[in-house]
Amino acid sequence: MTAALEHQVHEEEPHLSEAAGxxxxxxxxxxxxxxxxxxxxxxxxxxxxxxxRGEFVCFVGASGCGKSTLLNIISNLDQATSxxxxxxxxxxxxxxxxxxxxxxxxLDNVALPMRLAGVPKxxxxxxxxxxxxxxxxxxxxxxxxxxxxxxxxxxxxxxRTLATEAPVLLMDEPFGALDAMTRDLLHDxxxxxxxxxxxxxxxxxxxxxxxxxxxxxxxxxxxxxxxxVQEYRIDVPRPRRxxxxxxxxxxAQITAALRKEVARHGD
Ligand SMILES: Nc1ncnc2c1ncn2[C@@H]1O[C@H](COP(=O)(O)OP(=O)(O)OP(=O)(O)O)[C@@H](O)[C@H]1O
Numbered sequence: 001m002t003a004a005l006e007h008q009v010h011e012e013e014p015h016l017s018e019a020a021g022x023x024x025x026x027x028x029x030x031x032x033x034x035x036x037x038x039x040x041x042x043x044x045x046x047x048x049x050x051x052x053r054g055e056f057v058c059f060v061g062a063s064g065c066g067k068s069t070l071l072n073i074i075s076n077l078d079q080a081t082s083x084x085x086x087x088x089x090x091x092x093x094x095x096x097x098x099x100x101x102x103x104x105x106x107l108d109n110v111a112l113p114m115r116l117a118g119v120p121k122x123x124x125x126x127x128x129x130x131x132x133x134x135x136x137x138x139x140x141x142x143x144x145x146x147x148x149x150x151x152x153x154x155x156x157x158x159x160r161t162l163a164t165e166a167p168v169l170l171m172d173e174p175f176g177a178l179d180a181m182t183r184d185l186l187h188d189x190x191x192x193x194x195x196x197x198x199x200x201x202x203x204x205x206x207x208x209x210x211x212x213x214x215x216x217x218x219x220x221x222x223x224x225x226x227x228x229v230q231e232y233r234i235d236v237p238r239p240r241r242x243x244x245x246x247x248x249x250x251x252a253q254i255t256a257a258l259r260k261e262v263a264r265h266g267d
Pocket of ligand 1: 037038039041042043061062063064065066067068069070
């Protein structure tokens with residue numbers, strides 16, 4: 001068996017590869033992406049996906065359906081067994097665990113990607129300060145992570161993710177551990193940065209309502225192996241709130257489909 005494996009990153013004025021079937025409007029194109037781990041687990045089976053530039057896509061699915069595997073492959077942290085992946089620019093990845101450097105201040109944590117990219121000190125600190133202000137943390141720049149609440153740390157992590165200037169954000173349950181109020185606030189902040197910068201966001205969550213609150217499109221994955229079961233275009237007008245009746249309706253519809261998927265696998 002031969003594995004046709006391809007992962008392309010397009011640096012500038014990218015056009016996506018013909019191999020992955022992309023066009024100039026696409027930010028991410030997956031063509032027949034399959035992942036079998038060395039243990040034999042078939043985590044993803046022939047995923048075809050096309051995400052337009054500026055689109056906000058959320059993935060939901062039962063535990064173990066391969067959502068994290070998918071993001072890892074798109075970010076090139078892991079490789080597909082077969083299929084092709086094409087991404088515009090170098091995506092930034094944000095996890096549920098904020099992974100801030102405990103010895104650095106909030107400001108220096110946000111400035112870190114720019115430091116690694118060789119941005120001069122004055123410029124990167126100025127930019128980091130502006131990013132902290134954009135997530136309403138302009139006044140805690142000198143604090144270190146242990147002095148901040150969980151929600152504040154996750155906002156610092158969001159500011160640091162944005163400091164990479166990546167055109168594509170890959171977010172794996174980034175707000176999963178937060179209380180409802182903080183999560184609400186971060187939805188607003190993420191949405192406003194997404195719109196202002198024209199970012200493309202691929203966002204994994206277990207929370208269907210959160211997916212509907214944020215997404216232009218929700219993709220439901222099945223488990224063992226992970227496949228696209230259904231896609232839902234969310235045309236509820238923005239700004240949305242988690243408690244909007246229209247958000248509730250779409251949530252109920254997708255949750256019913258998700259329940260069926262979970263029941264099919266008995267988990
Ligand atoms: N490094 C690995 N080696 C072997 N199997 C793995 C590895 N990582 C994940 N898997 C398996 O692949 C499948 C998909 O895992 P993955 O973590 O991508 O799912 P997920 O949808 O993100 O799960 P969750 O929602 O629980 O975070 C699971 O059956 C998991 O056990």
